[in-house]
Amino acid sequence: MSNETKKQINEIRNIEDRYGLMLFRMALSHLVDVGHRNLNDENVAESVREIIAQAKKDKADGKIPVMTAEFQCDIVRCAAELTRFSIWTLFAYIKEHVAVGTESETRTPDAATCSACGSEVEYNGGQVDESDYVYKWTCEECGAYGRDYYDMAFSESIVDGGGE
Numbered sequence: 001m002s003n004e005t006k007k008q009i010n011e012i013r014n015i016e017d018r019y020g021l022m023l024f025r026m027a028l029s030h031l032v033d034v035g036h037r038n039l040n041d042e043n044v045a046e047s048v049r050e051i052i053a054q055a056k057k058d059k060a061d062g063k064i065p066v067m068t069a070e071f072q073c074d075i076v077r078c079a080a081e082l083t084r085f086s087i088w089t090l091f092a093y094i095k096e097h098v099a100v101g102t103e104s105e106t107r108t109p110d111a112a113t114c115s116a117c118g119s120e121v122e123y124n125g126g127q128v129d130e131s132d133y134v135y136k137w138t139c140e141e142c143g144a145y146g147r148d149y150y151d152m153a154f155s156e157s158i159v160d161g162g163g164e
Contacts, residue, residue, distance in 0.1 A: 005092065008085055012093045019078045020141075022118035023071065027078035028094070036083055044080045048073045067116055068143035114139035115146060 001009075016024040031039065055069035082090060114121050119141035126135040138145040 001092070005089060008089050009093050009096070012082070012085060012090070013097065015078065015081055016097075019074060020117060020119070022114075022116065023074055023078060023142075025098070026075045027082060028090070028098075030075050030079040031082050031090075034079070036087055039076075039080045039083045041080075044076055047076045051076070066144065071117065071142040071144075112137075112148075114142060114144055116144035117142040 019027065034043075051069050051072045055065065055072075058065060085093075112121055112123075113119070114137075117139060119139055121137040121139050124136045124138060126133055128134075133150045135148045135150070136145070137148060
């Protein structure tokens with residue numbers, strides 16, 4: 001690998017570190033979906049305007065977003081930053097630094113971790129729901145919120161006294 005490629009790999013790593021793993025992966029996906037050539041300054045600015053307009057409309061209609069408009073705009077901006085690199089350099093980075101199809105991607109999501117961005121969440125209480133215990137959470141990082149479900153199942157019975 002040439003020194004220039006190594007330098008670019010480090011620049012990509014810095015972008016990933018700045019945006020975070022989850023958002024970076026979403027940006028890679030967006031880059032593939034939209035296309036390297038289509039993420040120019042004009043199209044990015046238009047996409048950001050559309051995201052913000054849709055968020056305002058959704059808020060007025062009482063809809064609750066899965067991802068905040070800011071998070072969506074960051075995905076587009078990150079993808080645009082990645083267009084500075086050749087597709088081959090991006091592939092080299094993905095090959096070396098992005099785990100694909102590993103156990104970490106197929107396992108159950110961690111409790112206390114935001115499903116949208118991977119940041120730590122803040123719990124807002126919980127309650128019993130049929131055979132589950134449900135904790136409500138919010139993510140300070142991206143604004144997402146949701147619920148973590150824990151199965152409640154019988155495990156054992158202990159006699160503490162009485163009987164014959």
